[in-house]
Amino acid sequence: MRIAVLGTGMVGRAFAARLVGLGHEVTIGTRDVAATMARAETDAMGNSPFPQWAAEHPAVTLATFADAAAPAELVVNATAGSATIAVLEAAGAANLAGKVVLDIANPLDYSAGMPPTLLVKDTDSLGEQIQRTFHDARVVKALNTMNAYLMVEPRQLADADFSAFVSGNDPDAKKTVTALLESFGHTDVIDLGDISTARGTEMILPIWIRLWGALGTPMFNFKIVR
Amino acid sequence: MRIAVLGTGMVGRAFAARLVGLGHEVTIGTRDVAATMARAETDAMGNSPFPQWAAEHPAVTLATFADAAAPAELVVNATAGSATIAVLEAAGAANLAGKVVLDIANPLDYSAGMPPTLLVKDTDSLGEQIQRTFHDARVVKALNTMNAYLMVEPRQLADADFSAFVSGNDPDAKKTVTALLESFGHTDVIDLGDISTARGTEMILPIWIRLWGALGTPMFNFKIVR
Numbered sequence: 001m002r003i004a005v006l007g008t009g010m011v012g013r014a015f016a017a018r019l020v021g022l023g024h025e026v027t028i029g030t031r032d033v034a035a036t037m038a039r040a041e042t043d044a045m046g047n048s049p050f051p052q053w054a055a056e057h058p059a060v061t062l063a064t065f066a067d068a069a070a071p072a073e074l075v076v077n078a079t080a081g082s083a084t085i086a087v088l089e090a091a092g093a094a095n096l097a098g099k100v101v102l103d104i105a106n107p108l109d110y111s112a113g114m115p116p117t118l119l120v121k122d123t124d125s126l127g128e129q130i131q132r133t134f135h136d137a138r139v140v141k142a143l144n145t146m147n148a149y150l151m152v153e154p155r156q157l158a159d160a161d162f163s164a165f166v167s168g169n170d171p172d173a174k175k176t177v178t179a180l181l182e183s184f185g186h187t188d189v190i191d192l193g194d195i196s197t198a199r200g201t202e203m204i205l206p207i208w209i210r211l212w213g214a215l216g217t218p219m220f221n222f223k224i225v226r
Numbered sequence: 227m228r229i230a231v232l233g234t235g236m237v238g239r240a241f242a243a244r245l246v247g248l249g250h251e252v253t254i255g256t257r258d259v260a261a262t263m264a265r266a267e268t269d270a271m272g273n274s275p276f277p278q279w280a281a282e283h284p285a286v287t288l289a290t291f292a293d294a295a296a297p298a299e300l301v302v303n304a305t306a307g308s309a310t311i312a313v314l315e316a317a318g319a320a321n322l323a324g325k326v327v328l329d330i331a332n333p334l335d336y337s338a339g340m341p342p343t344l345l346v347k348d349t350d351s352l353g354e355q356i357q358r359t360f361h362d363a364r365v366v367k368a369l370n371t372m373n374a375y376l377m378v379e380p381r382q383l384a385d386a387d388f389s390a391f392v393s394g395n396d397p398d399a400k401k402t403v404t405a406l407l408e409s410f411g412h413t414d415v416i417d418l419g420d421i422s423t424a425r426g427t428e429m430i431l432p433i434w435i436r437l438w439g440a441l442g443t444p445m446f447n448f449k450i451v452r
Contacts, residue, residue, distance in 0.1 A: 121347060123343055161451060162449075165433075192437070192440050200433030201433055203429040203432050204430065204433055206348065206426040206429050207418070207423075207426030208426075211450060215416075215452055217452065220451060220452035221452075222450065223449040224437060224446050226441055226443065226446035
């Protein structure tokens with residue numbers, strides 16, 4: 001599948017590397033290709049400069065958000081939740097129309113310090129905002145309830161004996177995403193319902209952050225025992 | 227232990243019956259004892275009239291909120307979240323001072339229909355509201371992430387192979403609650419930290435409600451796989 005991964009951070013890189021490993025044709029989207037390829041410093045999150053990562057992953061191409069999205073069959077939103085709508089606008093509504101947009105972001109607000117709060121919650125969600133803004137896209141919210149390593153390599157922990165969730169209005173889009181998640185190694189993908197159910201998965205973040213603190217590691221996940 | 231269970235609904239009844247079965251001395255608190263004992267109809271939630279339940283559970287006594295709380299060593303808040311502060315005020319701050327107050331309620335708001343939203347969230351929680359209002363109580367938030375049957379009889383599902391959480395400012399109070407939960411059969415009680423971590427467990431409710439819909443049963447629970 002031709003896949004655009006929007007975002008050059010740790011999550012975007014983890015996705016792109018895994019997707020290439022599974023045989024997909026992957027382009028990472030960024031705002032300014034020249035600026036991204038001119039980065040020489042480790043970023044604030046501790047990620048190596050993008051050109052170094054790119055050199056280690058020659059099968060992944062880099063393009064503007066719009067050029068990455070235009071030929072893609074599936075677009076992964078791997079940007080910060082606070083930047084998501086602007087990034088998708090840069091990608092272009094026409095370049096998202098009819099396509100599966102896999103939204104893995106969380107609308108975290110760090111403006112008041114730690115722990116972050118949520119920019120939108122309870123009566124709305126980032127997933128719904130994306131679907132409303134880009135009404136011809138087929139938005140599926142998924143994977144935002146776990147860290148990036150478990151998103152794409154779930155068998156690293158407990159042989160993937162835990163749950164992932166999908167939320168979206170388009171059944172076929174959810175089928176496509178579920179198949180992608182299963183190709184990553186996920187064993188239990190639960191369809192929560194329409195995109196408004198993204199409120200539930202986004203509101204898991206506060207306990208996720210507290211569990212990270214209590215357990216001392218982000219390598220944990222939620223299993224729905226039933 | 228002498229335990230007051232505030233609330234005559236399904237959750238309070240499940241708690242009282244289980245606690246008596248474990249050898250505790252249990253009084254259920256209600257606003258108006260005579261009115262509660264005069265009930266002859268099944269309530270809106272489908273619960274049998276209280277006098278019928280009371281006749282089936284003769285070891286459980288009934289008293290006003292204040293009379294139930296006064297001699298208790300531990301007070302269980304099994305009221306609706308929207309009523310909690312008023313009920314605890316009726317119980318009386320002096321009757322809660324120094325005691326473990328186990329808060330199992332969720333601040334659900336049904337005023338706009340289904341699914342309910344949360345009355346308080348993200349930057350505050352019901353657990354914190356109780357601790358702020360009754361500053362001499364030792365509030366522990368727990369068990370609000372599962373249905374009442376699993377709260378008190380966790381081995382009904384998957385031999386209790388799932389997680390419970392405790393949040394509170396008082397380490398000894400959390401130890402008391404953890405021991406109580408383990409006596410119910412819980413196998414994995416995670417201490418999330420101070421009472422502000424109740425924001426995390428209360429914000430699980432939106433996905434809990436959606437999972438109930440998706441799975442068609444409330445008999446499920448969250449396991450933190452790590």
